[in-house]
Amino acid sequence: MFLSDDKERIRQAVNIVDLASAYLQLHSKGPIFKALCPWHDDHDPSLQINPNRQSYKCWVCGEGGDIFSFLMKMENISFPEAVRMLANRAGIMLEETSGPHASGKSNRVSEEKTALYELCQWAADQFHRCLMHSPEGEPGRLYLDRRGITEASMQQFQLGYSPLAWDWLVNKADKRFSPQLLEMAGLVAKRRQGNGVYDRFRGRALFPIRDMQGRPIAFGGRILPQFDSEHPAKYINSPETLLFNKSKTLYGLDVARTSITQTKQVIVTEGYTDCLMAHQFGVSQAVAVLGTALTEQHLPTLRGYAEQIYLVLDGDEAGRQRSEDLLALFIAHQMDLRILTLPENLDPCEFLLESGADAFRKEVEAAPDALEYQFQLAAKSKSAGVYAANTALDRLLHTLALAPRSASQSSQTAYQMKETQILQRAATAFQMDEMLLRKRLSELRQNRGQNKARLAKRESDARVQEPPLPIWEQELFELILTEPTLIYEVKESGLGQELSHPRTKNFWQLCEFLLSENRATDFSTFLLYTEDPAGKRILVDLDENAQRKSHLDAKARLQGMIRFREEQRRSSDWPKLRQSVQQNHLNEADSLAILQQMLHQKRSHTRQLPSE
Ligand SMILES: [Zn+2]
Structure with a gap:
């Protein structure tokens, strides 16, 4: 609180x-x-x-x-x-x-997160100090030095080293951090037998994985070659934790962010050392995925910063397969993806050390866009036989069919030109009629449209939505937001007690609280006191509507509403009154009085219906 x-x-x-x-x-x-x-x-x-x-x-x-x-x-x-x-x-x-x-739960979670941030920062410091200054860190220094990583890079990326021991970090953490917390952070694992925990990272060069604010949230570790035989996994990452989501996080983004924002380009590599070496060579818009391929979950982050995404792939078959899935994803999202494969299947780290930054930049500039890349793949597969060629061609058409049709005019035209060009070239390369390819493409697109519609329907059926606000309750709060001083009249009228929707009831409680505190019931105060995002969303909607109607006379609208509600309240009593008159529960004089009153109300009701 x-x-x-x-x-x-x-x-x-x-x-x-x-x-x-x-x-x-x-x-x-x-x-x-x-x-x-x-x-x-x-x-x-x-x-x-x-x-x-x-x-x-x-x-x-x-x-x-x-x-x-x-x-x-x-x-x-x-x-x-x-x-x-x-x-x-x-x-x-x-x-x-x-x-x-x-709230108890969210408090506990955020306390745990705070503790984890502190622990990860502490651990990163321990590993870093070990690498840079301690005799125990010697093997790590030698290894990174051999890989061509400078001391400046080790500082910038806060690299570390974990000695080959089962309890190096466990011992250091003693008394400061509990074994439970170490385990939650993924720094240790439980022993299979007996109690206790042991260090997850042993004999490894460590790459702290940091969030956007530069806080360490996890670690990636490369085994030193001399310990390779006993530890089969060359690279390991921290498991997913409260802080670390592998398929959302990009390594190096905290360092690369400024440069990406300036150039509108991001270069996505597949390894820590690739990313780090790129920065060392001044290619500062490089990041790395973390032991996974680039996924859909990365897209919002990337899209927020960059217009062009360069994906560096090694040439192996796995990389190729991954890239085809990715192409589909990017094309469906209409993002500008370029595929960079380096000569002789070198990875960026090797290439940079051999050929330097200028050669690397040239490769980046020449990288084909996603469609072009897939076309080249398809064209290459021709030599692998009829079946392989057909499959590749069909895949290409599938990818083309993914592009949404409803995008803005300008990009649509550019995309259509590209599509036409690819179809023409495919027709030539595969010696097929271009019209046939177009026909197949439009079939695929139709199927896709139908599937999509079916899916959308299922989703909207499944979504449990909050019931909409009743019109007059919505209107009431629009009025209060338009003219906060009307709150006194609203309170006087008793309308607050008639609200039926849980949201508006809540807002009204807030109004009463603000009144008692002598605070304004305006939009920003409402937002400030409403913590839950769904509530804030409704307030913004109300405020937007209120602004659109701000030329209308708020006071008159409120008075109309108060009259209208009074009428409704009275007319809801009619059936009861009529019943008692009919059943002769009342004496003659009372019945007459009631009948007259009902008649009067009915007249004024028809006369005074508010204009809106
Ligand atoms: Zn939206």
Whole structure:
């Protein structure tokens, strides 16, 4: 639980435009900013950042909120973590209280995360010091030196060394960090027999894997060649932990981020040393995947920074297979992917050491785009027989069929030109009629469209949605957001007690609380006190609607609403009244009075229906 003053100070200190631009490429458009929405497959910037309201909203998928929910979603963290991160960013010291609203589970998780960050940083320091200064680190230094890694790189990437022992780190951690925490961080493993734990990394050069803020969250270890025989795995990574998600994280992104943002290019390599060597040679937009292929989960991160993605592949068959799956993925997302294969199947590390940075840059510039690459693969397969050739051609058509048709006009045309060109060349290369290829392509595209529609339907059926707000309840809060001073009239009218939706009931409780604290019931205060992202999203929707109707007279609208609700309230009593009149439970005078009253209400009801 945080003091609301702290949250308020954070809100004032952190501009949503600055925050969002650290993650997304923003284009200014009049008073607002636009970006590709990271939460749906966006091709035409639909996310709007509104500096005036300090809010964001996607007009396609409906995501919306403020700085807190933005960070929660981008970093996949809880509200308290987002508050802490933003406070750090703004240099604000937090006063935390353990109030009744503090949620036990998310608190525990964020405490565990804090402890894990501390432990990983500590471990990275231990390994690094061992490598750089300790006699025990000698084998590690010799190895990295032989691989051509300079001392400056060892510093920049905080490389380390773990001596060949079962308990080197365990002993150092004694009393400072519990074995449970060491295990949670993936630094040790449980012994198979008996109690206790042992070091996961033994006799390895270590590459700390750091998050976007440069904090170590996991480790990758390369076994030294002299210990190779006893330890079969050349490279091992930390297992996945609370901090570390292998298929989302990119090695080196913390170091490469600035350069990627400047060049709009990212070079994705397959190993730590490739990435590190690229930086050592001044190719500073390089990152590495972590023992997996590039996956769909990496795309939002990459897309936030770069326009062109260069994937460096080694030439083996596995790499080729992976690349074909990837092509499909990138083409379906309409991202500019280029495939870089180095001469003689060298990996980037070897190539850079042999030929230098300029030669490497030339290779990068000449890298074919994804479609071109697949065409070349297909054309090469011709020599492998009819079956292989047909399969390759069909794969090429499948990939072509993946490109979405509904993208923005300009990229569509460029893509269609590319498609036509590839089809013509394929027709020539495989000696086939271009029209036949086109026919097959449009069949594939149709099938795909049908499958997609079926899938979308299933998804929307499965999604359990919060029921929509009743119209008048929505309208009421739009009015309060438009004109916060109306809150007194609303309170007077008793409308707050008639709300039926859990969200609006919550908002009303908040109103009463703010009134009792003598605070404004305006949009930013509402956002500040609503911690859950779904609530923030609804508030942004309400605020957007409110702004669109701001030319209407808010006071008159409220009065109309109050009258309307009164009528509804009375008319809902009619059936009961009519029943008692009919059943003669009342004396004559009472019955007459009631009938007259009902008649009067009915007249005024028809007369006074609000105009909206
Ligand atoms: Zn969206």
